Amino acid sequence: MxxxxxxxxxxxxxxxxxxxxxxxxxxxxxxxxxxxxxxxxxxxxxxxxxxxxxxxxxxxxxxxxxxxxxxxARTVELRGDETLLPGLVDSHVHVNEPGRTEWEGFASATRAAAAGGVTTIIDMPLNSIPPTVNVEALAQKRAAAASQAFVDVGFWGGAVPGNTADLRALHEEGVFGFKCFLLHSGVDEFPPLDAEELEKDLAELATFDALMIVHAEDARTIDEAPRAGGSRYESFLASRPRRAENIAIATVIERARSTGARAHILHLSSSDALPLIAAARRDGVRLTVETCPHYLTLVAEEVPDGATAYKCCPPIREDANRELLWRGLQDGTIDCIVTDHSPSTPDLKDPEHGDFDVAWGGVSSLQLGLPLVWTEARKRGIPLERVVGWMAQAPAALAGLPRKGCLAVGCDADLVVFAAEESFTVDVNALHHRNAVSPYDGKRLTGVVRRTYLRGTEVDGVTPAGRMLRRGSA
Structure with a gap:
């Protein structure tokens, strides 16, 4: 495609x-x-x-x-400028259907994924209504996705106050793990866990070796930080300090240590936490970490005031911080790169006033993840093999998908024809995302996805052929 x-x-x-x-x-x-x-x-x-x-x-x-x-029956001869890659795996995607399908939906999201070389997504338990916090809600998600997915789709469950008893049933129904927040999620129907609830749920998950994935920002630290009101990006950045991430990550580490459970840090933006993460791993804590294209390609110094398309939580930080995140990827402290595709309707970004305090926080990048990361990686002399490792093999390993993310005998024939040296300019109106809101509009990127195959059939964007994946049977 x-x-x-x-x-x-x-x-x-x-x-x-x-x-x-x-x-x-x-x-x-x-x-x-x-x-x-x-x-x-x-x-x-x-x-x-x-x-x-x-x-x-x-x-x-x-x-x-x-x-x-x-x-x-069919033979494809690649051109000299084309590289055949395994299909990428994006384990952090907010599709929002059912309930907020006007923000995104399975048809638009999976078309965008295929156009960006992503052949498997794992859908987050929010911002759909209902959130995926019990088996009934999971069934609704699967029913919504089954007839309109152009790539394979799996699902995370949600861990919220009061649903500890639902976690095992969701696990048995095939979710790939459980997401929680340690502060307000942005939607009232998905409330956060406090530290004691986090430990309780981690202990429960440890009994069946399930994974907890955590939005790690400390609520108290953010409550005590300056408010983000107004259009100045500098004010918004001050309202989500690195300290909030660092404290929350320390909390996750200690609760994972005490329970023996597996934990995963979502969308790491604070490079300050890297030594803490590395030390925890040396101590045997079962911890993995991801970061996102926006933290690796954008910098706070270049975000225009009022440009709320750049707003995400945790925020895009300074250039020096970005370089340390790249170093964390290269030394193995950060395991993988996923998009955290978190779209909304344009009005929720408050385009009229550009107020970072009221604008929805999330970056749409599902279709652009590979060229975004490759554009920056090649500037640093990082080979394509490593980029694909971070965006295909590592997320597949995180989710437990042995047939995905790797081009090897016995794996699904999820394949991408990639022109690694061809450049293009992003036109937000030409992307498959449901809403034309992106901080990347007009940016020049290198790397073009020319074709995407799902299990050996080219994705045409017309005939949905994606499957619903279950943990343990994918």
Missing amino acids: ADPSAAGSPAADSPAAGSTTGSPTADPITRGFDLVIRGRRVLTSEGLRELEVGVVDGTITALAPWGTGLTG
Whole structure:
């Protein structure tokens, strides 16, 4: 599926008859393929290689050396400027359907995902109505998504005050873990946990080894910080200080340590917390961490006053902080990069006044995550392999999806044809996101997604073929 905000020519796609396959270590054997993709740059778990990829029934069944001559019902010859990647996994997406479908929806969100090279999303338990805090709400989410998803979709459950007894049932129904907030979530139907409730729920999750993912900002610290009223970004930044993140992360670490549960820090923006996180891991705390494209590509010094499209919580911080986050990725303290796609209708961003205090906090970037991160990574000499590791393999591992995020025999044939050196200018009105609100409008980015395949079939944006994923069976 072509990225509508970028010009890009598709790879040649031609039918072929017959079938011969092989592997890099075995002689060719006769076999039928549904799809064969040949490329000089194929990014496998072993690095970039010249390969022919054979697909049968939606699964990668052969990786043969270039020139083997695999044939199948369809054959795709990649162009010289194209790299074949595994489909990305975005484990932090707010689709908001049902209940707030005017903010986003499964059809628009999954079209955007496919156009950005994302073949699997895990949907957050809010801001839909009802939130996914019990089995009944999960069933409503699945019913809403099942007939209109263009990529595969899984679901997080929610941990809120009073639903501890629902957590095991949600786990058994296949959610990938549980999200909680440590301060007001922005919507009243998804209230936060206090430290004692967090520990209680972590102890419960430890009994069946489920994952708690945490929006880690300390409510008291933010209550005591200056208010963000007005259009000055500097005032908004002061209202969400790094200290709020650092204190909350320390709380999560200590509760995870005492219960033995698995915990994950969402959307890390404060680089101050990196030494604390690294120390906790050395101590054996079962902790993982993500960050997001907006923290890696945008800086507070360049956010215009009144530009509420940039508002997110925790906030975009200073350039020096950004560079330390990149360092945290490179040294392994931060595990993965996911978008935290958190859209809203344009009016909720208060475009008339540009007041950061009243504007909705969230950045829409589901379609743009890969070129955003790649544009910055290549400036720092970071290879594409590492970017894909952070955006495909690591989120798949976090969610427990062994067939996703990796281009290897036995994995789902979720594949992306990527022109790594082609540039484009973001046109927010050409994106598939339901609402045309983005801080990236007009930015020049490098890296164009030319085609996306879901289990060996090209995503066309017309015929939904996404599956509903369950933990343990995906």
